[in-house]
Amino acid sequence: MNSQAKITSPDGNQLSERFHEGLKTRREVLGEAYVDSSIAKATDFNWPVQELVTEYCWDAIWNRPGLDRRTRSFLNLGMISALNRPHELKLHVRGAINNGLSKEEIREVLLQVAIYCGVPASIDGFRLAQEVFDDMGV
Template sequence: MQGERFEKGLEVRRSVLGPEYVDKSLQNADDFNMPLQELVTEYCWGEVWTREGLPRKTRSMLNLAMLTALNRPHELNLHIRGALRNGCTKEEIKEIFLQAAIYCGVPAGVESFKIAQEVFKEENL
């Protein structure tokens, strides 16, 4: 679990998702799922999220749309928080989910709005 790309990924992952969540994920990992934690940290966060081609805010916006399309509520909850950390506003998040509702289906949009409302309430927004 060492290496420069892993360390860079860990830094970005903590910055976007919050150190509490990331550290808990790593601490709770066992022999079975630690390889997945390493893979995600090194390649998702260390290889892709560190690229200069898109700012983090844009990457977060893309994630919100894709997670809506894929119906991944747990990940969507996590990435709404990350999008807020990366500078997305409630208004931008609303527009992302309206757009996604048209292209992914109204039920996906409804679920995304529901999750966002819960996050906004928890974050006092």
């Protein structure tokens, strides 16, 4: 999908400016291919969560002043590790790289996860991060 293409909801309704701003941020952090695939696969059933996440997570929060994207990526890696959400952790490791975090910085986050969230969470995080690094060639 072309990142400039106008997206409409499954019911054909126009989407808010907040959605379009969030979509831009979401693509920049997670990558166009992943985001466009998620949008393309959306159904009438799950479209509302796509809209919610895009408007509020990716615009209302990620585009707020006060924290830059690198800092938000640091926070997300720790929180998502603590919540044991492997799919989301892989996405956000990719996003962290896209936001300028180094492998060494990601390693330090995952070491801290071992102390505050448990060794199993850290080991899973290291394994998943390595998969992303291998996939991205970093």
